[in-house]
Amino acid sequence: MNAKLPDAFKDLEYLVGEWAIEDGHERYLKRVNSTMDEMKVFYNAMAPRGKDAIDYLDQYDYQQALPDDAENLRNLLFTLITVSLAVELWRQPRVKNSAKTILTRLC
Amino acid sequence: MSQEPLLKKPESGKWTDAYPQLGRGPISLDDCVSAEFYEKEREHIFKKNWLYIGRVERLPKVGSYFTRELQVLNTSILVVRDGEDSIRAFHNICPHRGNKLVWKDDPFVETEGTTSRLYCRFHGWRYGLDGHLIKPSRQDLLLDFEPGKCQVPAIQCEVWNGFVFINLNSDNKQTVSDFLGDFAQGIEGFPFDRHRQTYKFKAELQCNWKIFMDGFAESYHGPYLHAGTFGALTALAKLDAPNQYTDALGYELKGLHRMFSFYGEPSKETPYSLPIEKLVQAGAAGPWNKRPQKDPLPKGLNPTRSEKYGFDSFQFFPNFVLIFSSSGFTTHAHWPTGPHSHIVEVDMYYLPPTTHKERIAQELTVSFLNDVILEDASPLEGMQAMLNSGAIKEFHVNDEEILIRHLHKTVQDYVANAEKEKK
Ligand code: FES
Ligand SMILES: [Fe+2]
Numbered sequence: 001m002n003a004k005l006p007d008a009f010k011d012l013e014y015l016v017g018e019w020a021i022e023d024g025h026e027r028y029l030k031r032v033n034s035t036m037d038e039m040k041v042f043y044n045a046m047a048p049r050g051k052d053a054i055d056y057l058d059q060y061d062y063q064q065a066l067p068d069d070a071e072n073l074r075n076l077l078f079t080l081i082t083v084s085l086a087v088e089l090w091r092q093p094r095v096k097n098s099a100k101t102i103l104t105r106l107c
Numbered sequence: 108m109s110q111e112p113l114l115k116k117p118e119s120g121k122w123t124d125a126y127p128q129l130g131r132g133p134i135s136l137d138d139c140v141s142a143e144f145y146e147k148e149r150e151h152i153f154k155k156n157w158l159y160i161g162r163v164e165r166l167p168k169v170g171s172y173f174t175r176e177l178q179v180l181n182t183s184i185l186v187v188r189d190g191e192d193s194i195r196a197f198h199n200i201c202p203h204r205g206n207k208l209v210w211k212d213d214p215f216v217e218t219e220g221t222t223s224r225l226y227c228r229f230h231g232w233r234y235g236l237d238g239h240l241i242k243p244s245r246q247d248l249l250l251d252f253e254p255g256k257c258q259v260p261a262i263q264c265e266v267w268n269g270f271v272f273i274n275l276n277s278d279n280k281q282t283v284s285d286f287l288g289d290f291a292q293g294i295e296g297f298p299f300d301r302h303r304q305t306y307k308f309k310a311e312l313q314c315n316w317k318i319f320m321d322g323f324a325e326s327y328h329g330p331y332l333h334a335g336t337f338g339a340l341t342a343l344a345k346l347d348a349p350n351q352y353t354d355a356l357g358y359e360l361k362g363l364h365r366m367f368s369f370y371g372e373p374s375k376e377t378p379y380s381l382p383i384e385k386l387v388q389a390g391a392a393g394p395w396n397k398r399p400q401k402d403p404l405p406k407g408l409n410p411t412r413s414e415k416y417g418f419d420s421f422q423f424f425p426n427f428v429l430i431f432s433s434s435g436f437t438t439h440a441h442w443p444t445g446p447h448s449h450i451v452e453v454d455m456y457y458l459p460p461t462t463h464k465e466r467i468a469q470e471l472t473v474s475f476l477n478d479v480i481l482e483d484a485s486p487l488e489g490m491q492a493m494l495n496s497g498a499i500k501e502f503h504v505n506d507e508e509i510l511i512r513h514l515h516k517t518v519q520d521y522v523a524n525a526e527k528e529k530k
Pocket of ligand 1: 201202203227228229232
């Protein structure tokens with residue numbers, strides 16, 4: 001898939017390659033293998049655009065496959081969710097007091 | 108739904124008083140530590156009872172199959188849809204000379220797919236989806252050979268409301284529905300098959316399967332262990348008084364099985380909501396401001412008929428947990444891999460989203476639940492390691508921990524009775 005985003009989000013295209021991760025388990029691995037500084041750069045860029053991104057996606061019929069650019073945007077939102085719990089709740093990449101344990105997400 | 112509660116706290120104020128045979132003192136924890144006990148548990152419990160191994164949606168058409176690698180049973184199970192209404196289970200073995208029948212690339216990794224025949228790669232023998240031998244290769248070589256004696260070994264298999272169960276005890280005469288008993292009757296009618304949006308997680312944890320089940324059988328630890336996620340409730344819990352946010356609405360024991368019902372309010376914004384929750388308009392308990400459920404709940408759910416009902420969690424003997432919440436239902440299955448380790452499978456079944464907004468909201472709920480489970484995981488591993496030290500021999504279990512008392516007593520009594528019968 002290319003790294004394009006819908007026109008209104010063009011300025012975020014530089015995030016796509018690293019942070020638009022479709023697979024749920026890959027997203028979680030990205031979170032636990034990133035530093036807080038790395039995640040905050042993504043979070044600070046993406047979070048303020050979250051509301052507009054959700055509204056943009058919601059124009060599309062859920063039963064139809066998204067165009068590539070909108071799918072990239074959706075995946076950035078998914079990663080924002082994964083990363084937000086680290087940034088806003090735990091203030092560290094992993095769940096507090098969870099050592100090295102993670103769950104494998106199958107789907 | 109009738110407003111008459113099915114379940115009420117005894118006048119005395121203690122749930123345990125409703126079950127005089129349960130005991131009230133400390134309980135032995137040997138069943139979580141002893142390797143010898145674990146072997147008995149495998150023999151008498153896991154190899155003799157109905158076990159939930161997956162939803163029927165995994166077998167959408169005739170010829171669909173999946174395998175389960177279940178160390179506790181010392182076998183691999185092959186589950187196949189043989190017809191519209193017929194699902195069969197087998198030991199995953201070729202009766203010719205014992206090759207593992209269905210696997211891809213690695214014989215110890217579970218697999219799934221669709222096939223018209225069961226084909227053994229070792230010498231090319233073919234079996235029908237019902238396990239009978241269709242054709243050995245090189246029939247000219249056969250000696251004294253009876254095809255009827257050469258079938259893929261069948262295992263009892265039954266489907267209850269889309270949940271596929273197997274039972275390794277070939278003498279078993281009880282149906283799944285009878286085995287699950289009154290609790291199952293009470294949840295009949297729940298629209299399981301409409302909950303087709305699935306999110307599945309799995310982990311091998313270094314603790315006995317019962318230790319993990321115990322962690323999900325009480326909410327008393329919420330404000331302490333989950334101070335991060337239940338933060339607001341921690342102060343209340345310190346009051347040393349009944350607390351509607353952490354005490355269950357009700358506990359019920361029925362034969363081998365048990366359940367608790369728990370408080371909850373419609374998911375909505377609170378002073379503690381995180382920015383991501385406000386953005387997505389959802390939280391751990393599901394989407395905010397959801398319309399109240401239109402369909403009436405089956406009679407066994409919300410048994411205290413509480414206005415502030417959140418979820419019900421049923422622990423079916425031995426290792427199958429079924430949780431109903433406003434988001435849908437979740438299953439936990441616990442598969443021992445040894446006396447001090449097990450694989451936990453957490454599968455969430457939600458109503459399919461109809462909009463991208465709904466899908467994104469589910470993603471936050473699921474991500475939250477993932478993290479809450481992890482908040483329990485490592486502490487439980489630490490607990491197991493310390494139990495193994497032998498420094499303590501008993502758990503001191505209180506009234507809010509009644510399900511834990513019941514699980515251990517049930518398992519211990521079951522094993523003791525089976526051992527007695529053996530002699
Ligand atoms: S072992 Fe299967 S065909 Fe020989
Ligand atoms: Fe917990």
